Amino acid sequence: MTGILDGLWVALQPLNMLLVFGGATLGVLLGGMPGISATLGIALLVPLTFDMTPVGALIFLGGVYCGAIYGGSISGILLNVPGTPAAVASMIDGHEMARQGRGGQALGAAILASLVGGQVSVLMLLFGAPLVASLALEIRSAEFFWIVVFAMSTVGTIGTDQPIKGLIAGVLGLAIGTVGMHPMTGTLRYTFDLPPLYEGVPVIVALVGLFSISQVMTLAEGRGMGKQLDIPRIGSLWPGWSNIRPYWATLMRSSFLGTAVGLLPGAGADIAAFIGRSEARRYSRRPEEFGRGSIEAVYSSEAANNGVVGGSLIPMLTLGIPGNAVTAALLGGLLIHGLIPGAQLFETHGTILYPFIFSLFLANISFAIIGFGGLRLVARVVLVPQGIIAPLVTALAVIGAYASRNLGADIAIMLAMGFLGYALRKGGFPLAPIILGVILGPLAEENLDRVMTLSNARGIGVWEYFVSRWITLVLMVLTALAIGWSVVRDFRFGRRSPSDTSDGSAQGGNS
Amino acid sequence: MSGSLGIAINALLIIAFGATVMSVGFYPAAVLYLIVHMAWLGVRPWWLILIVTGGAVASIALLFDATLGVPVPRGALF
Numbered sequence: 001m002t003g004i005l006d007g008l009w010v011a012l013q014p015l016n017m018l019l020v021f022g023g024a025t026l027g028v029l030l031g032g033m034p035g036i037s038a039t040l041g042i043a044l045l046v047p048l049t050f051d052m053t054p055v056g057a058l059i060f061l062g063g064v065y066c067g068a069i070y071g072g073s074i075s076g077i078l079l080n081v082p083g084t085p086a087a088v089a090s091m092i093d094g095h096e097m098a099r100q101g102r103g104g105q106a107l108g109a110a111i112l113a114s115l116v117g118g119q120v121s122v123l124m125l126l127f128g129a130p131l132v133a134s135l136a137l138e139i140r141s142a143e144f145f146w147i148v149v150f151a152m153s154t155v156g157t158i159g160t161d162q163p164i165k166g167l168i169a170g171v172l173g174l175a176i177g178t179v180g181m182h183p184m185t186g187t188l189r190y191t192f193d194l195p196p197l198y199e200g201v202p203v204i205v206a207l208v209g210l211f212s213i214s215q216v217m218t219l220a221e222g223r224g225m226g227k228q229l230d231i232p233r234i235g236s237l238w239p240g241w242s243n244i245r246p247y248w249a250t251l252m253r254s255s256f257l258g259t260a261v262g263l264l265p266g267a268g269a270d271i272a273a274f275i276g277r278s279e280a281r282r283y284s285r286r287p288e289e290f291g292r293g294s295i296e297a298v299y300s301s302e303a304a305n306n307g308v309v310g311g312s313l314i315p316m317l318t319l320g321i322p323g324n325a326v327t328a329a330l331l332g333g334l335l336i337h338g339l340i341p342g343a344q345l346f347e348t349h350g351t352i353l354y355p356f357i358f359s360l361f362l363a364n365i366s367f368a369i370i371g372f373g374g375l376r377l378v379a380r381v382v383l384v385p386q387g388i389i390a391p392l393v394t395a396l397a398v399i400g401a402y403a404s405r406n407l408g409a410d411i412a413i414m415l416a417m418g419f420l421g422y423a424l425r426k427g428g429f430p431l432a433p434i435i436l437g438v439i440l441g442p443l444a445e446e447n448l449d450r451v452m453t454l455s456n457a458r459g460i461g462v463w464e465y466f467v468s469r470w471i472t473l474v475l476m477v478l479t480a481l482a483i484g485w486s487v488v489r490d491f492r493f494g495r496r497s498p499s500d501t502s503d504g505s506a507q508g509g510n511s
Numbered sequence: 512m513s514g515s516l517g518i519a520i521n522a523l524l525i526i527a528f529g530a531t532v533m534s535v536g537f538y539p540a541a542v543l544y545l546i547v548h549m550a551w552l553g554v555r556p557w558w559l560i561l562i563v564t565g566g567a568v569a570s571i572a573l574l575f576d577a578t579l580g581v582p583v584p585r586g587a588l589f
Binding site: 047048050051052213216217220221385386387388390391392394395396398399402403406408411412414415418419 | 514517518521522525526528529532533537541544545548549552553554563567571574575579580581582583584
């Protein structure tokens with residue numbers, strides 16, 4: 001309890017409050033720009049944290065995360081162009097409301113729902129994460145290896161109609177994760193005698209390349225200043241009590257649903273928003289209004305997509321397993337500051353984690369203040385032409401890649417990863433499983449090595465060792481079912497309508 | 512301009528930027544790259560390109576380099 005109160009005290013320090021407000025502001029601005037996802041926003045801003053304390057860095061990045069998930073709804077509602085994939089669901093009814101002259105109400109509803117969803121999920125994180133961490137302490141190498149394998153078998157396959165491509169992307173990520181020195185034997189693998197690759201492909205460099213350069217290439221496909229879009233009349237942002245009171249149940253249901261979806265590996269804010277919306281429609285008294293400018297639809301999707309924030313952080317902080325691309329980006333930020341996520345983190349770095357969790361409450365309040373107070377100014381960023389955004393993202397990506405190790409070679413690695421990511425996007429492959437593979441591959445390998453050593457010591461085979469433990473056995477069965485189901489879905493349904501992954505981020509739990 | 516040629520030119524501009532950063536330094540390379548790429552992408556008028564380039568480079572220098580101590584690639588020119 002003292003740790004929790006200390007965490008609150010640290011989060012309330014003026015500098016940390018400034019960092020969280022600054023992070024949320026940048027998050028709203030970046031999330032508001034069409035084409036900049038929360039993942040890309042965090043990847044581009046991680047270099048800003050290199051000189052910060054670990055607490056300050058986490059607080060800042062947490063602010064960016066919360067702000068960007070909300071910010072995506074601004075351009076979706078005003079221009080029918082979602083700032084992030086997570087905002088697509090809110091855009092359907094939000095933009096319709098804007099067309100009917102109720103844009104202000106839609107934006108206000110999005111702020112309110114994002115605030116409620118975010119706060120509920122962070123509350124769940126505050127009390128749920130230490131509980132999961134204490135259970136996770138019992139997890140041994142064999143179980144951990146199979147948790148990673150299970151996560152990789154589901155990441156990229158949820159919410160897509162071509163799950164095989166998600167699996168292939170995950171395997172590619174695992175392969176990239178094997179580059180460098182073997183953790184136990186010291187053997188060099190796939191390094192081509194290039195010293196910068198001896199330590200492997202750095203997570204931040206891979207992340208920045210995959211998500212920024214591939215996005216720059218996509219944005220740069222459309223030349224010119226684009227259509228001259230006009231922001232419609234916004235009007236009052238306050239939806240009015242009569243438009244809030246009847247929807248509390250919807251708000252709470254979507255918030256809990258979003259948190260639950262966030263816990264799942266592979267499901268991100270985009271998927272949560274659609275699930276929240278469809279569940280709200282199921283329970284709604286006026287389901288026929290969905291798609292025609294229903295404020296309830298905006299509430300449901302926005303509460304669910306911000307609900308993902310707290311949920312997705314639970315497996316990342318307690319097991320070290322990011323369930324989606326945006327938490328993978330946050331994990332990259334943690335690793336830079338020497339924080340290795342996992343069950344021990346709450347015991348060893350509770351002084352960092354609790355302030356971080358409390359700062360997320362403040363981040364949600366921050367974007368609500370920015371939203372209600374300065375939305376008319378913030379809304380201008382949605383009009384920035386892609387021809388300006390794309391080169392600026394490249395410049396920031398070069399700094400991000402270089403700054404992680406002060407190595408020029410990292411710029412080349414980043415560009416190679418970026419062009420690979422662009423080619424994969426064009427082929428309809430999701431990018432989130434690749435970065436998760438890069439992060440989780442070495443963890444899986446390290447634990448498998450330990451299992452091999454243990455099984456050798458017992459004089460039994462590795463598989464015999466695995467099946468001797470019931471949790472491992474359950475995870476193996478779940479993995480087999482997940483892969484089997486993906487194959488069946490791909491052959492049964494996937495052939496009918498190839499998914500559009502032109503933004504490369506609408507799949508695999510991206511945000 | 513065919514789509515694939517446009518994609519190739521975008522890729523070449525990005526690669527050229529990455530290659531020149533280490534030789535001439537981030538700032539001169541970034542100024543050149545931002546002007547050329549924005550112009551190629553059809554951003555107009557020219558004064559807008561110059562203002563965005565100047566603003567972006569100055570912001571990076573002030574925020575990343577001077578205030579937060581983020582290492583920025585140095586080269587022969589800067």
